[in-house]
Amino acid sequence: MTANGDVVVRLTGITKSFLGVPVLRGVDLELRAGEVHALMGENGAGKSTLLKVLAGVHRPDSGQVEVNGEPVVFATPRDAQQAGIAIIHQEFNLLEHRTVAENVYLGREPVRRGQVDRRKMEADTKGLLDWLGEDGVDPAETVNRLSVAQKQVVEIVKALSTDAKVLAMDEPTAALADHEVELLYDLVDRLRTRGIAILYVSHRMREVFDLGKRITVLKDGAFVTCALTTELSSDQLVRHMVGRSLDALYPDRAAPEDLGEVRLALRGAGNDRVRGVTFELRAGEIVGVAGLQGSGRSAIARAIWGVEPFTTGTLEVDGVVRRITDPRTAVRLGIGYVTEDRKGEGLALRQSIRDNALLVRRAALTGGPGRRKSDLGELLRSVAVVGRGEHQEVRYLSGGNQQKVVLAKWLAVGPRVLVVDEPTRGIDVGAKQAVHRLLRDLARNGVAILMVSSELPELIGMSDRILVVHEGAIAGELPAGAGEEAVMGLATGHGRGEVA
Amino acid sequence: MSVAQGKTESAGGVARRGRVRKFSLTPTVTVYLALVALLVVGSVLVGLNGGVLLDQGGILNILTRSTVLGLVAVGQTIVIITGSLDLSVAYLVGLCSLVAAETMAGSDGMMVPGVLLALGVAAVVGLVNGLVVTVLKVNAFIATLGVALILRGYLEDNYTGPAGSVPRAFQHLGFDRIGPVPIGVLLMLLVAAAAWWYLRRTRSGYHTYAVGGDIDVARLSGVRTGRTIVIAHVLCAVAAGLAGVFLASRLGSGAPYVGTDAGYDLESIAAVVLGGAALAGGRGGVVGTIGGVLILATLDTVFDDLAVDPFFKDVVRGIVLIVAVALYARRKLPRRSA
Numbered sequence: 144m145t146a147n148g149d150v151v152v153r154l155t156g157i158t159k160s161f162l163g164v165p166v167l168r169g170v171d172l173e174l175r176a177g178e179v180h181a182l183m184g185e186n187g188a189g190k191s192t193l194l195k196v197l198a199g200v201h202r203p204d205s206g207q208v209e210v211n212g213e214p215v216v217f218a219t220p221r222d223a224q225q226a227g228i229a230i231i232h233q234e235f236n237l238l239e240h241r242t243v244a245e246n247v248y249l250g251r252e253p254v255r256r257g258q259v260d261r262r263k264m265e266a267d268t269k270g271l272l273d274w275l276g277e278d279g280v281d282p283a284e285t286v287n288r289l290s291v292a293q294k295q296v297v298e299i300v301k302a303l304s305t306d307a308k309v310l311a312m313d314e315p316t317a318a319l320a321d322h323e324v325e326l327l328y329d330l331v332d333r334l335r336t337r338g339i340a341i342l343y344v345s346h347r348m349r350e351v352f353d354l355g356k357r358i359t360v361l362k363d364g365a366f367v368t369c370a371l372t373t374e375l376s377s378d379q380l381v382r383h384m385v386g387r388s389l390d391a392l393y394p395d396r397a398a399p400e401d402l403g404e405v406r407l408a409l410r411g412a413g414n415d416r417v418r419g420v421t422f423e424l425r426a427g428e429i430v431g432v433a434g435l436q437g438s439g440r441s442a443i444a445r446a447i448w449g450v451e452p453f454t455t456g457t458l459e460v461d462g463v464v465r466r467i468t469d470p471r472t473a474v475r476l477g478i479g480y481v482t483e484d485r486k487g488e489g490l491a492l493r494q495s496i497r498d499n500a501l502l503v504r505r506a507a508l509t510g511g512p513g514r515r516k517s518d519l520g521e522l523l524r525s526v527a528v529v530g531r532g533e534h535q536e537v538r539y540l541s542g543g544n545q546q547k548v549v550l551a552k553w554l555a556v557g558p559r560v561l562v563v564d565e566p567t568r569g570i571d572v573g574a575k576q577a578v579h580r581l582l583r584d585l586a587r588n589g590v591a592i593l594m595v596s597s598e599l600p601e602l603i604g605m606s607d608r609i610l611v612v613h614e615g616a617i618a619g620e621l622p623a624g625a626g627e628e629a630v631m632g633l634a635t636g637h638g639r640g641e642v643a
Numbered sequence: 644m645s646v647a648q649g650k651t652e653s654a655g656g657v658a659r660r661g662r663v664r665k666f667s668l669t670p671t672v673t674v675y676l677a678l679v680a681l682l683v684v685g686s687v688l689v690g691l692n693g694g695v696l697l698d699q700g701g702i703l704n705i706l707t708r709s710t711v712l713g714l715v716a717v718g719q720t721i722v723i724i725t726g727s728l729d730l731s732v733a734y735l736v737g738l739c740s741l742v743a744a745e746t747m748a749g750s751d752g753m754m755v756p757g758v759l760l761a762l763g764v765a766a767v768v769g770l771v772n773g774l775v776v777t778v779l780k781v782n783a784f785i786a787t788l789g790v791a792l793i794l795r796g797y798l799e800d801n802y803t804g805p806a807g808s809v810p811r812a813f814q815h816l817g818f819d820r821i822g823p824v825p826i827g828v829l830l831m832l833l834v835a836a837a838a839w840w841y842l843r844r845t846r847s848g849y850h851t852y853a854v855g856g857d858i859d860v861a862r863l864s865g866v867r868t869g870r871t872i873v874i875a876h877v878l879c880a881v882a883a884g885l886a887g888v889f890l891a892s893r894l895g896s897g898a899p900y901v902g903t904d905a906g907y908d909l910e911s912i913a914a915v916v917l918g919g920a921a922l923a924g925g926r927g928g929v930v931g932t933i934g935g936v937l938i939l940a941t942l943d944t945v946f947d948d949l950a951v952d953p954f955f956k957d958v959v960r961g962i963v964l965i966v967a968v969a970l971y972a973r974r975k976l977p978r979r980s981a
Contacts, residue, residue: 236857
């Protein structure tokens with residue numbers, strides 16, 4: 144039996160190359176029972192490869208994996224599972240149409256007299272759920288009826304059912320609604336006190352500092368440092384990851400003389416999710432939209448783009464009243480929309496970078512001359528997509544590069560209004576900065592940008608002014624550089640007095 | 644860092660769901676409701692025409708029509724749930740009827756070997772289907788179409804018409820009844836029950852759903868996905884083999900095109916889909932499939948009673964199929980939050 148604080152897993156000098164390209168170059172990692180260990184690094188730093196080595200998906204070229212002090216070799220994911228290591232992936236590995244218990248015991252169903260012992264399966268699942276203090280999940284419920292947070296609980300229970308002592312969580316909050324993040328904090332804490340070693344991979348600085356006891360930083364596949372969170376500031380951490388500090392993170396805002404004419408104007412616009420939405424968006428500015436999850440901040444974006452159109456009020460594009468009832472109309476009016484659901488709505492994952500970048504152009508703009516090959520290359524260079532050429536399928540790209548392809552898709556048609564929803568969700572610090580710079584450059588070139596984001600620092604750092612949405616209506620507008628409290632006050636409905 | 648550390652928000656689904664299961668309109672329920680509706684409408688139409696649909700003869704007629712398609716469709720259900728499909732079943736039915744009849748060659752003593760050999764041939768064809776799909780990684784549509792063409796080539800090369808003969812004793816299978824129920828119907832229901840048990844009660848059956856639901860999830864959970872798919876194909880082929888054996892018993896000999904003339908390949912897929920299975924896999928069941936088979940058989944019976952033009956018959960069947968799948972799709976329209 145391991146006591147809290149004992150090293151459960153030790154990786155030393157792990158190296159791994161793909162097709163001659165080194166992805167990991169001598170990485171060390173120690174995971175201790177009852178401790179949360181954060182793993183940070185930019186996209187391409189090697190985090191996911193390291194996770195896959197830990198999970199037995201990839202075999203390292205050299206280096207050693209030890210479990211409880213014994214050297215081990217994982218030939219298959221099953222070996223890692225049997226050694227007590229489980230990975231909670233960013234995208235859940237659950238069967239939507241099967242029950243919780245069926246998912247938890249998938250591949251290991253208990254059998255009694257030649258039949259699957261359903262009762263035992265459900266009772267054992269219940270036992271694990273209770274042990275975790277998650278009695279809100281019914282083992283007999285079909286997974287597609289659960290919330291995202293509950294699905295995550297099921298994933299964790301599935302891991303625990305294999306008697307996992309080590310849980311590696313890859314961006315566990317990326318898919319969660321804001322209020323569910325706290326529930327996850329709680330859950331991680333309970334897992335920790337029950338002696339589970341947790342490897343926590345995240346891009347979100349606050350989570351890493353709130354939850355982690357130690358932080359390991361990777362950069363370009365190499366081990367940079369491992370430190371106690373108490374001995375590290377967020378500035379130092381960012382420097383370790385990217386070699387620059389937080390101050391440089393956001394580009395300069397627009398000056399008053401940069402603002403052009405009104406591109407988009409809403410007057411009293413509403414539908415069944417939002418009402419009385421009134422604001423103007425000018426060429427050259429970035430207007431942030433803040434609000435709690437479910438407040439209607441994304442609904443405004445989707446309504447402008449015609450997915451769930453406004454049913455009341457008016458919408459003007461370049462001074463002309465328009466009715467946008469579907470995305471095609473929006474595109475032809477020069478409005479682009481970067482969705483928050485990159486993989487589901489933003490990209491055709493099995494198509495090439497090229498096909499994705501030209502998707503909107505081919506679909507919506509008829510009659511004009513096709514973009515020449517060299518133009519496409521220029522476009523992709525301008526967003527700095529790093530990939531193996533324009534014919535690579537986008538599903539093989541990192542999140543940051545995928546997002547750049549989404550942006551390229553819109554740049555290809557030269558939109559005059561760009562609505563972006565969570566532009567940097569789930570992408571690393573470096574790519575985040577690139578996206579921020581790109582958005583600001585677009586604004587400087589006269590694009591009017593409406594940016595919805597749940598990340599306050601990003602919203603405040605990027606926006607020339609901020610609209611705060613509360614319960615389906617705009618609760619107020621704040622100037623550039625407003626404080627987090629002011630935004631939160633309006634977003635939670637307490638700060639009406641501060642309306643600027 | 645996110646905006647809603649605010650605890651005021653209560654939207655979203657962490658709230659506990661009630662334990663009470665409400666009666667829900669699953670595809671399986673829908674298909675039987677549709678069947679009842681069809682029987683009512685059919686009875687009225689046939690009644691207006693001066694006939695009776697649901698007398699004993701009528702019911703037997705529907706059930707008998709369901710027998711062979713039922714056997715094939717039950718097997719097809721299993722492959723479709725794994726996310727595969729089998730287009731070779733129609734030729735396989737013919738081939739197995741020939742193997743059985745030719746092996747028996749009218750001799751009582753050869754009945755058991757004949758049946759076993761036919762089922763063995765079916766199993767081998769299923770194994771080939773499964774291996775081509777899993778090992779060679781050929782798309783199931785193409786793989787089983789290819790095998791279907793191979794079988795057709797063999798049949799066309801070697802047979803011009805019925806061949807072999809089954810002994811009189813073997814024809815009891817095709818024509819006898821236990822009480823009012825034909826043995827064939829019992830055989831079909833028995834096979835359906837076995838398939839239901841396999842899918843709903845065995846680990847292998849659970850894995851069938853898992854592989855069809857998401858093959859990567861299944862693999863990462865330690866399910867032997869290839870084996871699961873191969874087993875599904877073998878079971879499907881054996882079910883088709885049984886259908887062939889049963890037809891040999893009814894016809895008295897083997898007939899090369901008995902399966903394709905009835906279009907059992909597409910017909911069985913239609914029945915499975917009508918029964919609520921997702922063609923992409925992961926969802927569906929034997930109970931629904933039998934419902935689908937009964938609907939198709941009832942339609943045929945009603946049309947026969949009304950002496951409807953066979954072309955019009957196909958038009959109606961096509962419409963029923965499309966409407967059914969469109970209805971299932973409607974219910975699955977994505978609901979967006981946020």
